[in-house]
Amino acid sequence: xxxxxxxxxxxxxxxxxxxxxxxxxxxxxxxxxxxxxxxxxxxxxxxxxxxxxxxxxxxxxxxxxxxxxxxxxxxxxxxxxxxxxxxxxxxxxxxxxxxxxxxxxxxxxxxxxxxxxxxxxxxxxxxxxxxxxxxxxxxxxxxxxxxxxxxxxxxxxxxxx
Amino acid sequence: xxxxxxxxxxxxxxxxxxxxxxxxxxxxxxxxxxxxxxxxxxxxxxxxxxxxxxxxxxxxxxxxxxxxxxxxxxxxxxxxxxxxxxxxxxxxxxxxxxxxxxxxxxxxxxxxxxxxxxxxxxxxxxxxxxxxxxxxxxxxxxxxxxxxxxxxxxxxxxxxxxxxxxxxxxxxxxxxxxxxxxxxxxxxxxxxxxxxxxxxxxxxxxxxxxxxxxxxxxxxxxxxxxxxxxxxxxxxxxxxxxxxxxxxxxxxxxxxxxxxxxxxxxxxxxxxxxxxxxxxxxxxxxxxxxxxxxxxxxxxxxxxxxxxxxxxxxxxxxxxxxxxxxxxxxxxxxxxxxxxxxxxxxxxxxxxxxxxxxxxxxxxxxxxxxxxxxxxxxxxxxxxxxxxxxxxxxxxxxxxxxxxxxxxxxxxxxxxxxxxxxxxxxxxxxxxxxxxxxxxxxxxxxxxxxxxxxxxxxxxxxxxxxxxxxxxxxxxxxxxxxxxxxxxxxxxxxxxxxxxxxxxxxxxxxxxxxxxxxxxxxxxxxxxxxxxxxxxxxxxxxxxxxxxxxxxxxxxxxxxxxxxxxxxxxxxxxxxxxxxxxxxxxxxxxxxxxxxxxxxxxxxxxxxxxxxxxxxxxxxxxxxxxxxxxxxxxxxxxxxxxxxxxxxxxxxxxxxxxxxxxxxxxxxxxxxxxxxxxxxxxxxxxxxxxxxxxxxxxxxxxxxxxxxxxxxxxxxxxxx
Numbered sequence: 001x002x003x004x005x006x007x008x009x010x011x012x013x014x015x016x017x018x019x020x021x022x023x024x025x026x027x028x029x030x031x032x033x034x035x036x037x038x039x040x041x042x043x044x045x046x047x048x049x050x051x052x053x054x055x056x057x058x059x060x061x062x063x064x065x066x067x068x069x070x071x072x073x074x075x076x077x078x079x080x081x082x083x084x085x086x087x088x089x090x091x092x093x094x095x096x097x098x099x100x101x102x103x104x105x106x107x108x109x110x111x112x113x114x115x116x117x118x119x120x121x122x123x124x125x126x127x128x129x130x131x132x133x134x135x136x137x138x139x140x141x142x143x144x145x146x147x148x149x150x151x152x153x154x155x156x157x158x159x160x161x
Numbered sequence: 162x163x164x165x166x167x168x169x170x171x172x173x174x175x176x177x178x179x180x181x182x183x184x185x186x187x188x189x190x191x192x193x194x195x196x197x198x199x200x201x202x203x204x205x206x207x208x209x210x211x212x213x214x215x216x217x218x219x220x221x222x223x224x225x226x227x228x229x230x231x232x233x234x235x236x237x238x239x240x241x242x243x244x245x246x247x248x249x250x251x252x253x254x255x256x257x258x259x260x261x262x263x264x265x266x267x268x269x270x271x272x273x274x275x276x277x278x279x280x281x282x283x284x285x286x287x288x289x290x291x292x293x294x295x296x297x298x299x300x301x302x303x304x305x306x307x308x309x310x311x312x313x314x315x316x317x318x319x320x321x322x323x324x325x326x327x328x329x330x331x332x333x334x335x336x337x338x339x340x341x342x343x344x345x346x347x348x349x350x351x352x353x354x355x356x357x358x359x360x361x362x363x364x365x366x367x368x369x370x371x372x373x374x375x376x377x378x379x380x381x382x383x384x385x386x387x388x389x390x391x392x393x394x395x396x397x398x399x400x401x402x403x404x405x406x407x408x409x410x411x412x413x414x415x416x417x418x419x420x421x422x423x424x425x426x427x428x429x430x431x432x433x434x435x436x437x438x439x440x441x442x443x444x445x446x447x448x449x450x451x452x453x454x455x456x457x458x459x460x461x462x463x464x465x466x467x468x469x470x471x472x473x474x475x476x477x478x479x480x481x482x483x484x485x486x487x488x489x490x491x492x493x494x495x496x497x498x499x500x501x502x503x504x505x506x507x508x509x510x511x512x513x514x515x516x517x518x519x520x521x522x523x524x525x526x527x528x529x530x531x532x533x534x535x536x537x538x539x540x541x542x543x544x545x546x547x548x549x550x551x552x553x554x555x556x557x558x559x560x561x562x563x564x565x566x567x568x569x570x571x572x573x574x575x576x577x578x579x580x581x582x583x584x585x586x587x588x589x590x591x592x593x594x595x596x597x598x599x600x601x602x603x604x605x606x607x608x609x610x611x612x613x614x615x616x617x618x619x620x621x622x623x624x625x626x627x628x629x630x631x632x633x634x635x636x637x638x639x640x641x642x643x644x645x646x647x648x649x650x651x652x653x654x655x656x657x658x659x660x661x662x663x664x665x666x667x668x669x670x671x672x673x674x675x676x677x678x679x680x681x682x683x684x685x686x687x688x689x690x691x692x693x694x695x696x697x698x699x700x701x702x703x704x705x706x707x708x709x710x711x712x713x714x715x716x717x718x719x720x721x722x723x724x725x726x727x728x729x730x731x732x733x734x735x736x737x738x739x740x741x742x743x744x745x746x747x748x749x750x751x752x753x754x755x756x757x758x759x760x761x762x763x764x765x766x767x768x769x770x771x772x773x774x775x776x777x778x779x780x781x782x783x784x785x786x787x788x789x790x791x792x793x794x795x796x797x798x799x800x801x802x803x804x805x806x807x808x809x810x811x812x813x814x815x816x817x818x819x820x821x822x823x824x825x826x827x828x829x830x831x832x833x834x835x836x837x838x839x840x841x842x843x844x845x846x847x848x849x850x851x852x853x854x855x856x857x858x859x860x861x862x863x864x865x866x867x868x869x870x871x872x873x874x875x876x877x878x879x880x881x
Binding site: 058 | 850855861
């Protein structure tokens with residue numbers, strides 16, 4: 001795909017693969033939905049791609065937007081906004097698809113904007129409040145507070161199922 | 162031998178052994194009640210081969226078990242005795258085969274085959290004694306006859322002809338270019354059976370050199386093992402090959418540790434007259450004749466080979482056969498075995514090729530050129546390319562096709578065993594076993610077929626008494642049938658037993674809380690579908706064969722993997738028929754790309770009968786709201802795909818669209834679509850696992866321009 005480009009991730013893959021590399025484990029990809037910032041661990045991220053035309057599949061749940069061809073791989077695309085029960089937003093130049101790998105599932109997440117990769121150390125992470133007030137709250141694994149602000153760390157399992 | 166070599170040998174071994182066991186089972190079941198001499202010979206031969214190759218691979222327990230069976234059949238072959246109880250013989254053989262199979266499974270799963278052959282061996286031996294006793298051929302009498310091939314726990318019996326000593330010696334020096342080498346080969350510690358390995362080496366060496374002598378001479382005797390371990394295996398080789406060739410050949414010996422090779426130049430002039438007590442290296446030519454090698458060595462000239470072979474004792478020929486089989490070097494081979502992963506890879510590549518071809522020939526750049534230039538020549542070559550790719554694809558597909566006969570014939574055993582145990586009498590009829598399907602599919606349907614056959618015998622077929630009472634022939638019949646219909650394989654398993662009990666199934670479903678609507682509303686088909694659910698068994702008594710409720714859900718699960726479907730038809734008192742419908746291959750299909758509401762879909766070409774422009778006046782609607790159309794006097798149901806897939810953007814007026822008639826077996830319906838795009842081969846990809854199964858879609862595919870097209874599963878529109 002010629003129209004595909006990679007965001008520069010702070011560390012290259014080799015470095016990430018190294019076991020026990022604490023710096024790598026602390027890296028999170030931060031993205032934005034509405035006014036909130038969310039984070040997922042980079043170990044779960046396979047690729048970041050600009051939004052492209054998605055093939056609708058009839059009779060699927062509404063947050064599943066369809067399937068997409070990434071270099072011969074066909075992956076399902078989930079809209080994080082509709083998963084969070086937020087109104088859908090028009091696609092613009094900042095809309096991105098984050099390709100994630102969770103267990104044997106490979107899928108794409110539509111997000112409003114990708115901020116970048118940030119380091120959130122274990123010391124900066126606190127558990128979420130126990131009371132589940134908002135619907136979206138159930139997707140949150142922990143709350144990270146790096147110097148840049150509050151980042152809600154998403155549980156991939158709860159997000160995609 | 163490196164791990165990789167052993168791995169490769171292991172693969173060959175397991176592959177061969179499973180094939181031989183299958184063959185054996187077939188023979189035994191066929192013979193069942195009367196063994197003719199061909200069958201006895203064949204069983205003997207197979208057992209002998211298994212024993213030989215198992216010993217090669219150091220699976221001593223397998224070799225030992227095979228050996229006892231071989232003994233038994235050796236006796237049967239030689240003495241042709243009256244067998245008091247043929248079916249008992251069959252039982253014994255099958256039992257030991259099961260032992261071998263279990264061991265084989267262990268090997269395949271990477272475990273150690275550690276089963277103890279003592280039990281089966283003892284049973285077989287006891288049975289042999291029994292036969293002997295019945296034929297007044299007691300131990301005394303038995304002792305006189307040539308002892309059956311005596312196996313040595315580990316090594317296959319082998320006799321090398323050091324017998325040919327008296328033959329006139331060939332003057333090797335008269336042949337130009339011959340060189341004599343002295344070689345010492347040591348085996349790796351702990352490789353075991355050095356004598357057998359040395360024998361194998363000599364066996365092959367003889368085919369490529371003019372002469373070879375070796376020491377110790379009697380490789381059959383296990384007593385030679387310590388000598389080989391202590392001094393290495395010594396050879397004197399006369400050949401026209403150069404040093405490197407010989408060295409490399411020797412080094413390639415399985416488990417070889419070190420090879421010392423030296424050319425004895427002097428030998429050429431002096432004739433290798435009893436060379437040395439120890440051949441290693443330099444002293445070889447100078448040393449006086451040693452006692453071990455004292456007899457004039459018998460040269461093994463190629464010309465003399467044939468006669469000698471004929472004169473060799475039988476046993477030797479057998480040993481040879483075993484080695485031949487073990488090393489898979491049959492002289493003429495028109496078949497080769499290939500690792501399936503290579504075929505899978507090839508299949509994937511051809512898939513890519515099909516897509517890429519479409520990408521090239523439908524390239525946007527090309528379309529731009531087409532406006533300005535004449536591309537006739539390009540188009541011609543492109544068509545030729547497509548033709549070649551198509552042929553290639555068909556060839557690759559055909560390499561993956563296997564007949565169903567092994568899967569079907571395996572059922573003979575299942576039927577036999579169960580009948581014996583349950584006291585039923587069942588005749589298994591097999592029809593269309595030559596039908597070919599993709600290998601992946603064969604793997605998936607073995608278990609389902611077995612479970613259904615088991616079920617048919619256990620639940621379906623009555624006991625002979627019950628059958629007589631019901632006015633049927635006491636012998637039940639189960640028919641296994643396979644046939645191709647369109648792009649599918651249909652496998653049906655029918656019995657003439659008591660059929661399915663609708664009431665019982667419905668009650669059971671009710672008790673298990675499986676009913677979703679009033680019991681009276683369930684159709685026959687829906688009721689029968691319950692039996693495929695996990696944990697569902699109407700059998701009150703759990704038998705060793707069925708009743709635990711596992712089994713039928715395996716059928717559905719395995720079939721889902723290959724996108725097959727199952728259905729049941731049953732008439733109470735007359736029997737039931739299970740029908741499995743499986744797509745012939747999964748990978749590449751010919752499809753018609755169509756458009757509905759601006760989106761592309763692909764319909765498998767085999768399902769399409771034809772397409773036409775519908776007229777509004779031909780359409781009518783029945784009271785249930787089903788739309789129909791009259792086409793050349795035939796009335797067909799109409800499915801508007803846009804409604805089926807909830808796509809409001811599509812054509813509403815039938816005269817704006819196209820009707821496509823599709824068929825499934827004998828049934829036909831019309832699909833209303835917007836537009837036909839093109840016919841092309843497409844590579845079927847599954848929808849991502851994450852997505853639930855969408856009714857009416859069987860997968861997706863990539864078109865030439867990278868767009869995704871969804872593949873329509875035409876069967877979904879029938880039987881709704």
